[in-house]
Amino acid sequence: MSIEVHDIVWKIGKKTIIDGISFEAPKGKMLGLLGPNGSGKTSLLRLIAGLKRPHSGKVTLDAQDIGTIGRRSVARRMAFVEQHATTNANLRVVDVVKLGRFPHRSIFSGWTPADEEAVEDALDRAGILEKRNDRWQSLSGGEKQRAHIARALAQSPSELILDEPTNHLDIQHQIGLMRLVSGLPITSIIALHDLNHAAMFCDRLIVLQKGRIVACGAPHEVLTEHLLKEVFSVEARVESSAYHARPHIQYLR
Known part of the structure; x- marks a missing residue:
């Protein structure tokens, strides 16, 4: 573990x-x-x-x-994406994602092809490659969240x-x-x-x-009707089948 x-x-x-x-x-x-x-x-x-x-x-x-x-x-x-992560400076998206490479670089090291590849791959995986040169303040809330996730992926975390x-x-x-x-x-x-x-x-x-x-x-x-009622205070039906082992929750009125 x-x-x-x-x-x-x-x-x-x-x-x-x-x-x-x-x-x-x-x-x-x-x-x-x-x-x-x-x-x-x-x-x-x-x-x-x-x-x-x-x-x-x-x-x-x-x-x-x-x-x-x-x-x-x-x-x-280890990379951590917080719920209310913020970036105050009006950087380009690619510059925000580049911050994820800092733990892998010394103060004297230059930007390497490996760093560039990690950043481009992170942008692509997070679905914001086309936003790489956009300014931070121009992004929607969802786009900012995806940029923070791309920054985390750029760390190449385990x-x-x-x-x-x-x-x-x-x-x-x-x-x-x-x-x-x-x-x-x-x-x-x-x-x-x-x-x-x-x-x-x-x-x-x-x-x-x-x-x-x-x-x-x-x-x-874990996701039983009893637990949903006791912990989350909701009435729900938990459905599953022999063909689909993962449960599906149907909320009731």
Whole structure:
């Protein structure tokens, strides 16, 4: 396992946000993180990415505590796309994506053909190759999100962490993004709101409630009518068949 979480606890003041969470992310697979607002998804992702330190427990990369690994070394292998990522400067799209190559370059190194190839491939995969020379402030919200994803892909990561990356995207690009991430030969952990997207694309799911794991397993094991009612407070029918093992959720009135 490349990413392992060992009994981590994280608090704000006296309030416990993440409460004794442990799991392993299957190497080369997509792990979906689900839960209602306030369940701790974003905090957990930031802990996994090493942007926060747990009050107890640890996150390990290949059995090494991420807190003992330098930020540059972590960034060479792990990319994190935040939910509300921003870029203030009015750069060209290609220049934003080039930022993803910084962990792989020294202060004295020049731009290499390998850097250029990584950036062009990332732009193409994220579906914004034709926007490469557009200015940042001219982009729509969805285009900005895809540019941030391209920047993450330009890091050539072994692990990819995404916090609700389909927000602000139309349905075509939501599906395209999920197909893209699920098809990458890397370990990915992705927080999602859309339960059907989680069922369609994720290999395994974790459901959080009040900072604790309440369900973990394959989509057909986790997404039950009982769980949807108890955790998400929705009435739904979960459908599957012998020909299509992944569940489909039909919401009821």
